[in-house]
Amino acid sequence: MKTMHAPRTTLPLTLLLALTAALSGCGGAADEPGTATPPSGPISVDFTRPTVEKNVLDVGGSADVYASVGINGSTAPDGTIVTFAVSPASAATLAPVAPTSVSGLVATTLRSSLLAGSSFELRASATSSANSDSETLNFHVRPAPGKLQLLVPAYSAASSGAGAGTASPWTTLTSGAASYPDVKITAIANPHNGILTATTAADSSLTTAIDTFKAVANTSNQVMAYVATAAGSSGALSVTDVKASIDRYLALYPGKFDGFFLDTMATGSDRLAFFTDLYNHIKGRNANLIVIGNPGTYPDPAYANVTDVLVTYAGNAAAYQGINPQPLNTWVYKRPNSAQAMLVHSASTCTAMKNTLAMARQPRMNTGLVYITDLTLGASWAGPLATYWTQMLGTVDALNNPGRSEPAC
Numbered sequence: 001m002k003t004m005h006a007p008r009t010t011l012p013l014t015l016l017l018a019l020t021a022a023l024s025g026c027g028g029a030a031d032e033p034g035t036a037t038p039p040s041g042p043i044s045v046d047f048t049r050p051t052v053e054k055n056v057l058d059v060g061g062s063a064d065v066y067a068s069v070g071i072n073g074s075t076a077p078d079g080t081i082v083t084f085a086v087s088p089a090s091a092a093t094l095a096p097v098a099p100t101s102v103s104g105l106v107a108t109t110l111r112s113s114l115l116a117g118s119s120f121e122l123r124a125s126a127t128s129s130a131n132s133d134s135e136t137l138n139f140h141v142r143p144a145p146g147k148l149q150l151l152v153p154a155y156s157a158a159s160s161g162a163g164a165g166t167a168s169p170w171t172t173l174t175s176g177a178a179s180y181p182d183v184k185i186t187a188i189a190n191p192h193n194g195i196l197t198a199t200t201a202a203d204s205s206l207t208t209a210i211d212t213f214k215a216v217a218n219t220s221n222q223v224m225a226y227v228a229t230a231a232g233s234s235g236a237l238s239v240t241d242v243k244a245s246i247d248r249y250l251a252l253y254p255g256k257f258d259g260f261f262l263d264t265m266a267t268g269s270d271r272l273a274f275f276t277d278l279y280n281h282i283k284g285r286n287a288n289l290i291v292i293g294n295p296g297t298y299p300d301p302a303y304a305n306v307t308d309v310l311v312t313y314a315g316n317a318a319a320y321q322g323i324n325p326q327p328l329n330t331w332v333y334k335r336p337n338s339a340q341a342m343l344v345h346s347a348s349t350c351t352a353m354k355n356t357l358a359m360a361r362q363p364r365m366n367t368g369l370v371y372i373t374d375l376t377l378g379a380s381w382a383g384p385l386a387t388y389w390t391q392m393l394g395t396v397d398a399l400n401n402p403g404r405s406e407p408a409c
Helices: 013-025 169-179 204-214 239-252 269-285 301-306 330-334 350-361 389-400
Strands: 043-049 056-058 062-071 083-087 092-095 105-112 119-127 132-142 149-154 185-189 222-227 259-262 290-293 309-316 340-345 369-372
Touching: 043 119, 043 132, 062 119, 083 092, 083 105, 105 119, 105 132, 132 330, 149 169, 149 340, 149 389, 169 185, 169 204, 169 389, 185 204, 204 222, 222 239, 222 290, 239 259, 239 269, 259 269, 269 290, 269 301, 290 301, 301 330, 350 369, 350 389
Parallel strands: 056 132, 149 185, 149 369, 185 222, 222 259, 259 290, 290 309, 309 340, 340 369
Antiparallel strands: 043 062, 062 105, 083 119, 092 105, 119 132
16 A cells, blocks of 8 residues: 655646656666666655546547656655556557656656557556555547537427417527537427327427428438337337337328437346347338437446447436446447437536536547436426526537637526
């Protein structure tokens, strides 16, 4: 167990590397560990950057790595060597491999050379006349991310509500799409609570709303049909029941839907055959139809093979702050961020919305489809859109286009 830690001062990486080179030129060969006289006293080495929350790299991506080194609990003398190594050795390159310390810090640049879904270990080691010490940090590699998109549960009726001046959320949805045409929006329509039978009739208001929404200029917006998969008013739904709902959607709304949103998807392998059957049925009807599954949490990794997108979190904003795919669900890094979504309710303020977006966008979360609302559980998906709907669109637009300013809350 480590008992000593060097002071964690902060110097720019470029300055550290320059000072390291200067020290090496004065006799401390930075890439030849062991050529300098080891310092005396117990030694300690600790990573200071990146933190474990930032240990996910894009394919071919790089990271600036800092480590602190101490002697007897104090800053190690300048010129103390710390050696870096990756395992497997082919996983990444390091420059320099064995930098010398400046003010108790060493720095190197790491560049990944592995494919998406791979992992590797980085080790920092230092030796004194009394002992040696090392620390490891695990890295994961994901595909290069795409832009953030919105996945909007537009479960409310498409017709105007009762009362003067009450518009359908679909009107708000469409006006927002027109204001921010660069933000891709996938809406989920739920005209029949996800269960359709031979007697179910088409909703003409929804047909009109979909046409209007998808006609917004310069957009690639899509609409999914909501499908219940767990239980209806008469009990559990069979795979035959769910297939009937899918087929009825296609018959009632030809050409309107781009895919299906399979709600209450299971998480365990015991139900995998059920959802595999549904996936194959949908793709058999049209291979271009998109399948979004909503287990609301990280399921068995095999569910990634029977969906195009997985909603790996559906819940309140406070709990979302504690979500982490590591260490149990690092399989998400094999897929692009466009294959993973989150639906968050109870984010009560615009600031809370922005904080939640920032977390979803972290490489560690690898999430590309997002929706956040201030509505609480029970009204979160069937009610109106979030009160900060326009600010959310503007924030996503700014995050996707760094030259643009985020709207104020």
